[in-house]
Each structure stands twice: as structure tokens, then as C-alpha cells.
Amino acid sequence: MNFLYDTGVIYRRQVRLAVRNPAWVIIGLAQPVLYLALFGPLLKPLASHIGAQNAYTFFVPGLLIQLGLFGALFAGFGLVSEWREGVIEAERVTPANRAALLFGRVLRDLTLLLVQGIILIGLGFVFGMNGSIPGMILGLVLILLLGGACSASSYGLALTLKSEDALAPILNSIALPVLLLSGILLPISIATGAPQWLVTVSDFMPIKYLVNALRQLFTGGFWNVTTFWGAVWVLVLFGLGLWFGTRTFRKDNA
Amino acid sequence: MIHARGLARTFDTKRGRERVAVNAVGGVDIDVEEGEIVGFLGPNGAGKTTTLRMLTTLLKPTSGTATVAGYDLAKEPIKVRKSIGYVSQSGSTASIARAGEEIIDHALLYGINARQAEKRGKELFEQLELDGMWARQPKTMSGGQRRRLDIAMGLVHDPKLVFLDEPSTGLDPQARANLWTHISDLRTKLGSTVFLTTHYLDEADALCDRILVIDHGVIVASDTPDALKRQVAGDLVELTLANEQQVATAAAQLGKLGATSSATADVSGLVVSMRIPDAGTELPGLLRSLDSAGVPLTAIEVRRPTLDDVFLTMTGRSLREDA
Numbered sequence: 272m273n274f275l276y277d278t279g280v281i282y283r284r285q286v287r288l289a290v291r292n293p294a295w296v297i298i299g300l301a302q303p304v305l306y307l308a309l310f311g312p313l314l315k316p317l318a319s320h321i322g323a324q325n326a327y328t329f330f331v332p333g334l335l336i337q338l339g340l341f342g343a344l345f346a347g348f349g350l351v352s353e354w355r356e357g358v359i360e361a362e363r364v365t366p367a368n369r370a371a372l373l374f375g376r377v378l379r380d381l382t383l384l385l386v387q388g389i390i391l392i393g394l395g396f397v398f399g400m401n402g403s404i405p406g407m408i409l410g411l412v413l414i415l416l417l418g419g420a421c422s423a424s425s426y427g428l429a430l431t432l433k434s435e436d437a438l439a440p441i442l443n444s445i446a447l448p449v450l451l452l453s454g455i456l457l458p459i460s461i462a463t464g465a466p467q468w469l470v471t472v473s474d475f476m477p478i479k480y481l482v483n484a485l486r487q488l489f490t491g492g493f494w495n496v497t498t499f500w501g502a503v504w505v506l507v508l509f510g511l512g513l514w515f516g517t518r519t520f521r522k523d524n525a
Numbered sequence: 526m527i528h529a530r531g532l533a534r535t536f537d538t539k540r541g542r543e544r545v546a547v548n549a550v551g552g553v554d555i556d557v558e559e560g561e562i563v564g565f566l567g568p569n570g571a572g573k574t575t576t577l578r579m580l581t582t583l584l585k586p587t588s589g590t591a592t593v594a595g596y597d598l599a600k601e602p603i604k605v606r607k608s609i610g611y612v613s614q615s616g617s618t619a620s621i622a623r624a625g626e627e628i629i630d631h632a633l634l635y636g637i638n639a640r641q642a643e644k645r646g647k648e649l650f651e652q653l654e655l656d657g658m659w660a661r662q663p664k665t666m667s668g669g670q671r672r673r674l675d676i677a678m679g680l681v682h683d684p685k686l687v688f689l690d691e692p693s694t695g696l697d698p699q700a701r702a703n704l705w706t707h708i709s710d711l712r713t714k715l716g717s718t719v720f721l722t723t724h725y726l727d728e729a730d731a732l733c734d735r736i737l738v739i740d741h742g743v744i745v746a747s748d749t750p751d752a753l754k755r756q757v758a759g760d761l762v763e764l765t766l767a768n769e770q771q772v773a774t775a776a777a778q779l780g781k782l783g784a785t786s787s788a789t790a791d792v793s794g795l796v797v798s799m800r801i802p803d804a805g806t807e808l809p810g811l812l813r814s815l816d817s818a819g820v821p822l823t824a825i826e827v828r829r830p831t832l833d834d835v836f837l838t839m840t841g842r843s844l845r846e847d848a
Contacts, residue, residue, distance in 0.1 A: 280633045288622055353619065361617035361678060364581055365634040366606045 274374075277367045281375025289379060299342045300387050303334040307394060310456070321463050324490070327400035331392060332410060332485035333455035336478065338387055339414040340449060343421035344442055346380050347429030354433055373426055373520040377513075380422040381415050388414055403491035410488045416505045417481060420512030427512075427519035453478035477504040526686050526718045527557040527580060532589035533742075534575050549575040551742040552589060557720055559685075562712055564733035565722040566832065572742040573722040574614070577690050580720070581611045594686045607635065610679035610717075614691040616671065617678045620664035624655070624674055627663070628681055635682040642681065649677040652714070653707055669700030673707065680715070687711055689721040693728055705731055726832035736832070740840045750832065757830040757838050760804035762811075764797045765824040772797060775820050782807050795823075800830075 289295065307330070315326040323329035353359055362372050388411050392400075425442065432438050452459070452473045459465045459473045473479050484501020492498065533552040538545055550572040557563045567573050578584040580593055582602040591598040594608035618627040625646060632642030650656060653673040663671055672692065679687060692708065693701040709732060711717045723729050729736050730750050738746040738753070746753060762782075764775055775797045776790040782801045783789070790799040801807055804827050815822065 277634060280630055284622075284626070284630045287626065288619060292621060355615065356619055357613050357615035357617045357675075358619055360583065360613050360615065361611075361631065362634065363583055364606060364609075364611040364613075365631065366603045366636070367634040 274368045274371050277371030278374045278378065280367075281362070281372055282378045285376055285379035286382060289383065296383060296387065299338070299383065300390060302341070303338050303387075303391055304394060306334055306337070306456075307331070307391070307398060311398060321458050325399070325401055327395050327398050328402045328489050329458075329486060331395040331400055332489050333482055335388055335391060335410065335414050336417065336453070336482055336485065337450065337455050338391060339384055339418040340421055340478070341446060342384060342387065343380050343418040344425050344446060346376070346422040347425035347438055347442070348435055350376070350426050350429040351433060351435050351438060354430065359430070369521045370517045373423060373516050376426060377419055377422045377516070381418055384415060384418040385411065402489040406488035406491050406493065409493070410485045413481060413485060413488075413501065413505050416509040417478075420505070420508040420510075422512075423516030424512040427516040430519050449476065449478050452476040453482050455482055477508060480504045526559050526561070526595075527555055527591065527593050527720065529553060529555040529580065529591035529593075530589055532576065532579055532586050532591055534572075534579060534584060535587045548742050550579070553739070553742075553744050555580075555591075555737065555744070557718060559718055560712060560716070561735060562709070562719040562721070562733050564729035564736045565720065565739060566724065566726070566729050566736050566836070567722075567739035568724055568836075571739045573724075573739060574690055575742075576739070577611075577688055577720075577722055581609060581688055582606055583611075594684075607682070608685055610682070610684035610687040612672075612675050612679040612687070612689045612692060614694060616663075617675045618663045618671075621662055623659075624650075624661050624663060624666075625659035627674075628677060631678050632681045637682060645681055645683070646677065649680055652710070653677055654703075667700070668696050669703060672696060672700075672704060676707065680711075680717075683715070684717065686718045686720065689719065691722055691724070693723070693725065701728070708732055726836075730832055738836060738839060740836075745839045746835070753832065753835045754830040755802075757800065757834045759800040759802035760830065761828040761834075762799060762801050762804050762808070763824075763826040763828070764815075764822055765826075766795045766797065767821040767823050769795065771818075771820040774818055775815060775822075778811065778814055778818065778820070782811060 311327060311330055314330055318324070318326040318329065321329065350359070359372070363369070392407055428441065429438055453476050454473065459470055459479065461467065461470055480497070480500045481504055484498040487495060487497045531552045531554065532550060533548070534550045536547045536549055538547055553576060565573050565576065575584065579586045580591060580598070582598065582605050586598070593605045596604040596608065598605060617631070618624065625643070628646035628649075629639055629642045632645065633639065637645070647659065650659060653676060655670060655673055655677065658666065658670065658674070663674060666674065676689075689708065693704050696704060705728070708719065708721070711719050721732070733750060735747065735749055736753060737744050746756070748756070762779065764779065766772055766775055772792055772795065776792050779790040779797055779799050780788065783799060788799065790797050808827065
């Protein structure tokens with residue numbers, strides 16, 4: 272029970288600090304909202320060409336993934352500054368469960384992500400999105416799993432490197448190819464005129480399956496191969512992320 | 526309270542493409558008894574913090590064993606953590622948090638309930654002259670206040686052993702003196718054993734019953750500050766002569782007072798100097814004999830040995846060069 276209690280203590284402290292500094296919630300949301308407002312209208316006339324009924328029902332799932340991916344992936348920066356202030360060390364010298372120090376922080380990120388995700392979906396409706404509400408809820412769950420994977424591995428990486436300067440290029444070099452190859456902004460498929468080699472390359476990008484699954488869910492497709500693979504991949508990523516993060520936090524010299 | 530045997534830590538670092546093992550701490554033995562205030566003295570990079578991090582369970586030793594506060598470091602780290610307090614040199618609180626909340630959260634991680642934590646925290650704030658700071662953000666505090674807040678964090682669970690890593694680094698002289706009274710209060714008022722690292726000699730001198738001197742990851746001396754200073758073989762006596770003719774006579778006279786018969790005085794221009802045990806009692810006799818030999822002096826200076834001298838005699842280099 273020590274683990275749950277310690278996770279709760281860390282989580283509460285993290286949420287309290289985040290609420291006190293709400294700028295981060297807003298900055299995190301700004302990017303997808305700008306995409307929605309400034310890129311969405313461009314997509315509207317293309318909707319039929321990319322095989323979508325409604326441009327926003329197509330676009331919002333991608334933006335949610337972007338939110339989960341980028342928001343959580345950059346969570347490690349906060350950890351580096353906490354480490355510099357001696358907070359991590361101070362927590363590690365207590366009898367607190369090591370994994371709880373990670374999980375409390377990951378849960379804070381997921382809370383943030385959930386709030387941002389709901390706001391984004393709400394805005395999507397304002398712009399004219401339609402679709403399956405239960406599908407959207409399930410989609411949010413998948414996004415949270417993705418966010419958990421990203422935030423845990425970002426913390427693991429941050430605690431290993433302990434430097435913003437080392438962390439930034441690594442995270443950026445992960446984020447950009449993921450953004451381009453997973454079809455977040457435009458679908459990558461032969462049907463919409465993508466070259467074969469690009470489609471093949473993108474097949475190796477696990478996030479692509481998640482994006483496709485999310486688009487299925489938003490239009491009410493629950494039980495099909497696409498959502499199955501999306502769920503499988505996100506669970507794999509979630510498992511790997513938490514394993515890596517926990518391992519780093521448990522290490523003797525972190 | 527602390528019994529360490531052969532505690533060592535090696536770090537793998539990359540030098541170019543080569544992997545190099547660096548011996549940060551090369552097998553130290555440390556014994557600290559209950560109620561002692563022990564100082565761990567050494568220049569930057571000597572292995573002080575690494576040793577401290579091993580003793581506080583933050584870093585696993587490459588080899589060696591230790592019992593800390595009665596528990597085996599390797600087998601019962603959680604019990605060790607419950608019994609010790611650690612005040613690191615990098616701080617312990619988030620700058621945008623509130624001081625009181627940080628204290629309570631820290632106590633919760635020790636399994637102390639919130640009400641008790643608040644009571645204990647407020648007591649500590651009073652003792653450490655942090656009254657009225659409960660709701661303040663650490664970023665708005667002065668350096669001295671923030672350091673005292675770190676100490677309060679380390680004391681919230683009433684540890685019987687407190688580790689302080691470079692407690693007064695970066696503080697102004699007044700804040701340092703104030704901090705020292707609080708550190709000695711740890712023993713007198715709370716009955717804690719204190720183990721602190723420092724590279725300030727005056728700090729070790731003012732606070733510690735006993736000093737361990739570490740250099741290049743090895744403990745080179747362990748004794749009371751006074752005994753260590755005595756090992757330097759006396760006070761430094763420096764005679765400045767009026768003219769060069771009498772330098773040899775003065776050196777011979779001074780040489781007779783050396784600790785050993787083979788000791789000779791150093792001559793540098795008009796200055797003749799030597800270390801003499803207990804210079805205070807020898808000085809009147811020395812002056813008389815110089816007078817009767819017709820050696821006129823322009824100045825005489827006697828310097829008590831400092832821990833810096835101790836460090837210099839033991840390691841062949843000054844503590845300040847690296848610090």
C-alpha cells in the first residue's frame with residue numbers, strides 16, 4: 272500500500288504546483304488549438320479527397336495524438352529543473368517507493384492531458400465536428416495510454432541525462448519523424464496519392480496505427496482490425512515506457 | 526552511528542572512445558559515534574559528496590560495507606532512510622511551492638500523518654528562525670532562510686543522524702555564523718549526531734569534535750581539530766632581520782628550538798622561519814638569546830597552525846587552490 276499512498280502524495284504535490292502555474296496548461300493547448308483554427312479550414316475543401324465525411328472528425332484525432340505525444344514527451348524538462356532544485360534527491364532520501372516518485376508525476380501529466388483532450392474535443396464540436404461520443408471517450412483512453420508511455424520515458428530519459436541541453440535534441444529527433452510519418456496532419460495512403468515508398472516507411476511507425484484507430488473510433492467504428500492494432504500498439508508502447516521509466520527511477524544512481 | 530569499512534565507488538566515464546574507470550572514493554573507513562559532530566574536510570572533487578551519497582543510500586557502493594544508524598546499508602536501506610536526515614547542497618524544495626506544504630509533503634513520505642507533520646514543521650520553523658515563512662515561496666527567501674528551510678526538511682521526521690552537505694556554501698558571513706549556531710543546536714537541543722562535509726576550515730574548526738580529512742578519495746587523517754593542528758609540529762615563527770649579516774646566527778638560534786634535532790630554519794632573504802612546538806613559551810627565551818647575540822629584529826610573527834596547514838602537510842597542496 273506504500274506505493275499507492277506515496278504515489279498519491281507525489282501526485283497531489285505535482286497537481287498543486289501545476290495549478291499554481293496554469294500557463295503550462297494553456298501553452299500545451301495552444302499548439303493543437305492553433306492547428307485546429309488555422310490548418311483545419313485548409314483541410315475542409317480536401318475532406319472528400321482524403322476520404323473523410325467531415326474534415327474536423329478526421330483532423331481532431333490527429334491533434335489529440337499530437338497533444339498526447341508532445342505534451343507528455345516534453346514533461347522531462349520539468350523533471351530536470353526539479354532535479355536541479357534538489358527535489359528529486361530529497362524525495363529519494365525518504366523511504367518513499369521509487370516507482371511512486373515516477374507514477375505520481377505521470378498521473379499529473381495524464382490529468383493535464385485529459386483536461387486538454389476534453390477541451391480540444393469540445394472545440395472540435397464548435398468547429399463543426401460530429402461523430403460517436405463513446406468512440407471519442409474510448410479514443411481519449413488510448414491517448415492517455417500514449418501520454419503515459421511518453422511521459423514515463425521522457426522522465427526516464429531526463430533522469431538519466433539530467434540536462435535540458437542533452438534532452439532537447441533527443442526529444443526533437445523523436446518527435447519530428449513521428450509527426451511526419453504517422454499521418455497526423457494528412458493521411459498517408461495510396462488511395463490519397465501518397466507514393467508507395469512513403470507508405471511503406473510509415474508502416475513502421477506504431478503511432479500511425481493509433482492515429483488510424485482513433486479516426487475509426489471517432490466515426491463509430493469499434494470492432495475492427497484497425498482499432499485492434501491501434502490498441503495493441505499503444506499498450507505495447509505504454510508497457511515499454513513504464514518499464515523504462517520505472518527502471519531508471521529504481522536505479523541506484525539516479 | 527556510522528561504521529563504514531572499505532567503502533568505495535568507481536564511476537565509468539568516457540574519455541573520447543575509451544571507457545575509463547574513475548575511483549571517486551577508494552575504500553574509506555569511517556566511524557562516527559552517537560552524539561558526535563564530525564566534519565568531512567577536503568577540496569572539491571575529493572570524494573566528499575560521493576561518500577555522503579553512499580552513506581545516505583542514494584548511491585550504491587562499488588564495494589565495502591557500512592552500518593548507518595544501526596542498519597546495514599545494503600540490506601536495510603529503507604530503515605536507514607527512516608533514521609537519517611539529509612540536507613543536500615542543491616536544496617530540497619521547489620522554488621514556486623509554499624514552504625509549509627513542502628515540509629508536510631516531505632513528512633508524509635516518511636509516513637507521518639499530516640496533522641503531526643504540520644505541528645512538527647511549525648516547531649522547526651520557530652527553532653530555525655523561520656517564523657512567518659510557512660506560506661512563503663522558497664524563491665522569495667534569502668539564501669540563509671532557504672538553507673534553514675532545507676534543514677527543516679531534513680529534520681521533519683526527527684532523525685537521530687543528520688547529514689549536511691556543504692551547509693554554508695554560498696552564504697554571507699552573518700548567515701554562516703547564524704547557521705553554525707543552528708547546527709550545533711542539532712546536538713545540544715535535539716540530541717542528533719551530525720556528519721557534515723565542508724571545504725571551509727573555519728567551519729570545521731568551529732563546529733566539529735572530530736575531522737576526517739579526505740583527498741583523492743582516501744581518508745588521510747582523522748582527529749580532533751586541535752590534535753590535527755598539533756600534528757603540523759607547532760606554530761610558525763617568522764623573524765624578519767634588520768640586516769643580512771646576522772641571518773645565519775638567527776637561523777642557528779631558531780634551529781635549536783625545533784621539534785627534532787635535525788630541524789633547521791628556513792631562510793628567505795631577511796626572513797628566517799621555522800615551526801616550533803608551543804612557540805608561546807619559547808619566545809621570551811628566544812628573544813633574550815637573540816638580543817645577547819646582538820641580532821636586531823625588525824619584526825616577529827607567530828602563527829598558530831590552521832587546518833589549511835594541516836591539509837598542506839598531509840597532502841602537499843593547499844586546500845584553497847582547489848576550493
